[in-house]
Amino acid sequence: DAGITQSPRHKVTETGTPVTLRCHQTENHRYMYWYRQDPGHGLRLIHYSYGVKDTDKGEVSDGYSVSRSKTEDFLLTLESATSSQTSVYFCAISDGGAQSTNEKLFFGSGTQLSVL
Amino acid sequence: QQQVKQSPQSLIVQKGGISIINCAYENTAFDYFPWYQQFPGKGPALLIAIRPDVSEKKEGRFTISFNKSAKQFSLHIMDSQPGDSATYFCAAGEFGNEKLTFGTGTRLTIIP
Numbered sequence: 001d002a003g004i005t006q007s008p009r010h011k012v013t014e015t016g017t018p019v020t021l022r023c024h025q026t027e028n029h030r031y032m033y034w035y036r037q038d039p040g041h042g043l044r045l046i047h048y049s050y051g052v053k054d055t056d057k058g059e060v061s062d063g064y065s066v067s068r069s070k071t072e073d074f075l076l077t078l079e080s081a082t083s084s085q086t087s088v089y090f091c092a093i094s095d096g097g098a099q100s101t102n103e104k105l106f107f108g109s110g111t112q113l114s115v116l
Numbered sequence: 117q118q119q120v121k122q123s124p125q126s127l128i129v130q131k132g133g134i135s136i137i138n139c140a141y142e143n144t145a146f147d148y149f150p151w152y153q154q155f156p157g158k159g160p161a162l163l164i165a166i167r168p169d170v171s172e173k174k175e176g177r178f179t180i181s182f183n184k185s186a187k188q189f190s191l192h193i194m195d196s197q198p199g200d201s202a203t204y205f206c207a208a209g210e211f212g213n214e215k216l217t218f219g220t221g222t223r224l225t226i227i228p
Binding site for chain 2: 004033041042043048050059092094104106107
């Protein structure tokens with residue numbers, strides 16, 4: 001998966017606990033994204049980063065925070081997990097943003113998160 | 117707010133047949149329309165993409181048809197094979213905006 005590692009691959013947690021998902025890339029790509037995938041909703045952008053310490057919100061950012069202290073790592077944190085955050089979370093990277101001429105997103109293999 | 121509407125939600129096609137998935141968008145500023153393919157347990161992967169300066173793009177058995185006036189685009193899979201069974205997502209993006217907006221996905225099953 002294009003040098004992208006997501007960890008953990010599976011996580012079961014309880015409502016109200018904090019959870020951190022990690023995305024690590026070896027491609028030195030500038031842009032990194034966190035999506036969640038849910039039946040009937042497709043892929044929805046949570047947060048993205050366009051450089052170290054540069055992040056912005058996506059369409060479903062409530063309840064999530066992110067950090068990027070190094071080019072290769074992008075962390076997604078659920079401060080207090082809720083059952084509605086049960087989902088499959090995908091990290092994606094790209095070299096030139098979603099709109100450069102030769103751009104494409106490379107996705108990781110996903111993290112299945114269950115909040116009980 | 118669903119900016120990219122995808123249909124059908126699921127599709128069953130006989131081997132050798134043509135699979136057609138449709139998407140419609142609302143934002144006229146969109147100028148990049150990719151399709152992603154996802155196999156179970158994997159992340160999506162770019163399949164084919166089109167920009168609005170052309171009405172059709174073909175890569176092997178996969179073709180995107182684009183209708184700018186109707187704000188619609190579709191994926192056609194010719195001679196569909198069991199290995200094409202996957203979930204397909206259309207998406208749309210806007211130049212200068214780093215974000216893609218995805219459709220809700222179509223689960224395609226090719227039966228022998």
